[in-house]
Amino acid sequence: MSELTMPSFGADMDAGTLIEWRIKPGDSVTKGDIVAVIETMKGAIDMEVFEDGTIEALLVDEGDKVPVGTPIASIATAGAASTEPVAASAVTTAAVATASASALPASAPARAQTPTSGEPRARILASPLARSRAQQYQLDLSGIRGSGPGGALLLADIERKHGAKHPVKPAAARVKPGIDRSAMRQAIAAAMAKSKREIPHYYLASTIDLSETLSWLEARNQARPPEQRVLLGALLIKATAAVLKQVPELNGFYRDGGFQPSGAIHVGMAITIRGAGLVVPALLDADRQPLDALMENLRDVSARARQGGLRSSEMSAATITVTSLGERGVEAVYGVIFPPQVAILGFGSPCTRPWVTKDGGIEARTVMRVTLAADHRVSDGHLGARLLRLLEKQLQAPESL
Structure with missing residues (x-):
């Protein structure tokens, strides 16, 4: 029993x-x-x-x-x-x-x-x-x-x-109570203050050329109805899950004075509850899901996060968090680690910038600012830089996802 x-x-x-x-x-x-x-x-x-x-x-x-x-x-x-x-x-x-x-x-x-x-x-x-x-x-x-x-x-x-x-x-x-916005803000603030107080954060940032990635995604979605199209957000989550296989030191939890790596890759997605705060449900086994299935699950989880009906496994399983304010036009977001996780990735808004090509020319390219906040008790800047470099390579080869 x-x-x-x-x-x-x-x-x-x-x-x-x-x-x-x-x-x-x-x-x-x-x-x-x-x-x-x-x-x-x-x-x-x-x-x-x-x-x-x-x-x-x-x-x-x-x-x-x-x-x-x-x-x-x-x-x-x-x-x-x-x-x-x-x-x-x-x-x-x-x-x-x-x-x-x-x-x-x-x-x-x-x-x-x-x-x-x-x-x-x-x-x-x-x-x-x-x-x-x-x-x-x-x-x-x-x-x-x-x-x-x-x-x-x-x-x-x-x-x-x-x-x-x-x-x-x-x-x-009994009537089911709604979200207490004030209490939710206080709880988030307490958790983030504890994170900043106890976790030695380090921050890295990289600018990634997304021109080929977005062209591939546009071609892939061209013949599809809107409800079957894959959004950039799903591609970013899938790429994150893929590279974590090569950098497992950033996928897991810091508990009982030590790092506990996770064999599964559950990517938490920070979702805004309008007028209240954030929830971070996990897309379970994101590395194993085909891109179309991951997109479908992302839509489902996002809808249930705002309407109610998230499952306990989705709310407690995330092994790393991804946050994005790209739809708000923010070029970079520097996250605070959500304990007991040891890393959070931030994706900014794609924007057009002058870019030096491999042959030395200058072109207008669509780029994205990607940030990493990680726990210095578990990793250091060298490992974090490796994750960002692998993520850049993966995003520039979207057909392999």
């Missing part, structure tokens, strides 16, 4: 609100199924399960805000034997009893045993908030009927028993 925990969707997330369960105890799930919807400062995220199994218990109520890493459900994985119908929390009952009723739940629900005449009573399943409020009201849990999954006691059950002095809306009546 294992536990599903509140996932982290970025360094700027400390807690999330479970606004909807998509499963119930006894349901079978397979890897990739959506089991819950988590509200964060960046909107509602669909939480996936990453293993096959059977849901044994839901350990938090809809509407509960819990810290990252807190168990929220238990699951009997394929091949694992379960000895009890519902899993108990790893945190002791005493720890739950000392928690403040207004604090974020520090654990999954625990089930208490109260000895009577040397024999234990039946186990009682209750959420942390329900148990804490019952203690506050001095109510005996054994005399209350639970309305939650598997008969679990919820906060609403305790309030109802106490006389409904502080009623809460049932889960079905």
